[in-house]
Amino acid sequence: MPIANQAALEFLLCRRSRPAKTLTTPVPDRADLDIxxxxxxxxxxxxxxxxxxxIVLQKAALSRLGDAVAARGAALDIDPDKxxxxxxxxxxxxxxxxxxxxPVVSPKIPQIEQVLSAGAVCAALLNAALAAGWGANWLSGWASHDRDFVEQNLGLxxxxxxxxxxxxxxxxxxxxxxxxxxxATKVTWVQS
Known part of the structure; x- marks a missing residue:
């Protein structure tokens, strides 16, 4: 029988993201964030x-990105509410x-596996923050998929x-x- 890490399992069974709009200061300092x-x-x-x-985005950078999103959205004629x-x-x-x-060029590892690894990093960072007692949320949105926005404002x-x-x-x-x-609606058991 394996030895369970019961505390970790209990955390995962009840973990819950916190809406980003409800988060405030203080935020993790550099040492906490490094962990x-x-x-x-x-x-x-x-x-x-x-x-x-x-890319660690602190308050001033986030304010700059907020302004950049507004300008980019207007240029793309995106709905004002969005x-x-x-x-x-x-x-x-x-x-x-x-x-x-x-993703990096690899003759052995397909790009999709590399993209999924980045998604796993998001989940791991989210869960690490929650486990450390912080509130945390994983967001994206239209701007995160806009090439001009991410290249010009985040240096991608x-x-x-x-x-x-x-x-x-x-x-x-x-x-x-x-x-x-x-x-019951998500699991298929295959026995043979």
């Missing part, structure tokens, strides 16, 4: 390619980590994409529990 990023780097990574990287939502995601935040999917290379923005801070209010998937 969370170290935990996130311990993610599945077929071939040890490390096909991802981080622009405002995207703008507030940045301008109301105090700390976010952009997880960048940065043409082969890179945003896997997610992980917002981290102090939780102001506990969110209500939400319905969870019904395993």
């Amino acid at each position: 969370l990023l170290t935990a996130a780097c311990r993610t599945p990574d077929h071939g040890k390619l490390e096909p991802w990287r981080f 622009i405002e939502k995207a703008q507030l995601q940045f301008s109301n935040a105090d700390l976010a980590v952009a997880v960048v999917s940065a 290379a043409p082969n890179e994409t945003i896997a997610g923005f992980i917002h981290i801070g102090t939780e102001r209010v506990a969110p209500p529990e939400r319905p969870r998937p019904d395993l």
Whole structure:
């Protein structure tokens, strides 16, 4: 019988993201964030390619991105409500980590596995922040998929994409529990 890490299992069974709009200061300092990023780097990574990287966005950078989202959204004639939502995601935040999917050329490891590894980094960073007692949320949005926005404002290379923005801070209010998937509708057992 394996020896269970019961505390870790209990955490995973009841983990709950915190809405980014409810997060405030204080936020993790550099030493605290280094621990969370170290935990996130311990993610599945077929071939040890490390096909991802981080951009730590502090308050001033997030305010700048909020302004850039508003300008870009207007240039693209995006619905004003969508622009405002995207703008507030940045301008109301105090700390976010952009997880960048940065696939590398590999004759053995397909690009999709590398992209999935970047997604696993997002989940690992989110869970590390929550386990450390912070509030955290994984967001994306239209701006994270706009090539001009991510290249001009975040310095992404043409082969890179945003896997997610992980917002981290102090939780102001506990969110209500939400319905969870019904395993009976999600699991297929194959016996032979």
